[in-house]
Amino acid sequence: MGFFSRLANIFRIRANAALDKVEDPGQVMDYSYSKQLEQLQNLKRSIADVVTNEKRLEMQQNQLQQKIDTLDQQAMQALQANREDLARMALQRKEVLLVQINGYEQQLAQLHAQEEKLISMERTISARVETFRTQKEMVKAQYNAAQAQVKINEQVTGISQEMNEMNLAMQRAQDKVLTMQARANAMDTLIEEGTLGDQGLLGPGSNDPLERELRQISAQQNVDDQLQAMKQQMQLGGSDAQQRRIEGPPSH
Numbered sequence: 619m620g621f622f623s624r625l626a627n628i629f630r631i632r633a634n635a636a637l638d639k640v641e642d643p644g645q646v647m648d649y650s651y652s653k654q655l656e657q658l659q660n661l662k663r664s665i666a667d668v669v670t671n672e673k674r675l676e677m678q679q680n681q682l683q684q685k686i687d688t689l690d691q692q693a694m695q696a697l698q699a700n701r702e703d704l705a706r707m708a709l710q711r712k713e714v715l716l717v718q719i720n721g722y723e724q725q726l727a728q729l730h731a732q733e734e735k736l737i738s739m740e741r742t743i744s745a746r747v748e749t750f751r752t753q754k755e756m757v758k759a760q761y762n763a764a765q766a767q768v769k770i771n772e773q774v775t776g777i778s779q780e781m782n783e784m785n786l787a788m789q790r791a792q793d794k795v796l797t798m799q800a801r802a803n804a805m806d807t808l809i810e811e812g813t814l815g816d817q818g819l820l821g822p823g824s825n826d827p828l829e830r831e832l833r834q835i836s837a838q839q840n841v842d843d844q845l846q847a848m849k850q851q852m853q854l855g856g857s858d859a860q861q862r863r864i865e866g867p868p869s870h
């Protein structure tokens with residue numbers, strides 16, 4: 619297959635796909651049904667025309683038969699009047715009319731056969747058209763039901779997509795809340811450990827390394843002073859007890 623043939627096939631495929639999208643099977647079948655009805659009506663008109671021609675030929679045949687009957691009467695009258703020549707003339711005219719009548723009979727036979735053929739055809743086509751009408755209505759109902767189902771599925775699909783988007787948004791919100799909570803907990807921990815205070819969040823000047831070292835030295839000195847005082851108090855308490863043991867119990 620050449621390039622242009624493949625290109626033509628591609629165009630035909632795309633054209634058919636485009637037609638499938640815009641084509642409504644119900645409308646197509648209604649149009650086809652209307653065309654079949656139109657053809658059936660044309661067939662019925664043809665039958666009517668054949669019947670009309672038959673009736674016309676029968677009338678002409680009857681008229682000829684009346685003329686033949688008249689010629690028979692005239693020939694008899696001529697013989698009764700001893701005018702054999704006139705009787706012969708009448709019978710000769712009668713023979714001409716008989717030939718015409720035979721021609722009418724053949725035409726009538728042909729028209730009658732044609733009429734029967736058309737009537738049989740009309741019955742067959744009428745049955746087919748009726749069957750097509752029944753199938754057409756069934757297919758239209760099925761198509762409408764399928765179309766409604768497709769719309770419902772599309773709506774459900776749209777709802778599902780919206781729910782998925784809402785779930786994703788909810789998940790993002792929950793992740794953000796957890797992140798904020800974790801951040802708040804971390805800040806609380808840093809505040810408790812004094813890290814944020816050292817960064818200037820607990821008062822002015824607290825971020826100075828020198829002041830921090832001095833505060834630590836001062837705190838350590840306070841601890842040392844308190845320990846020394848406690849040791850001295852314990853030593854004084856021990857000296858008083860020893861003195862009381864030497865002096866003995868007080869006299870009364």
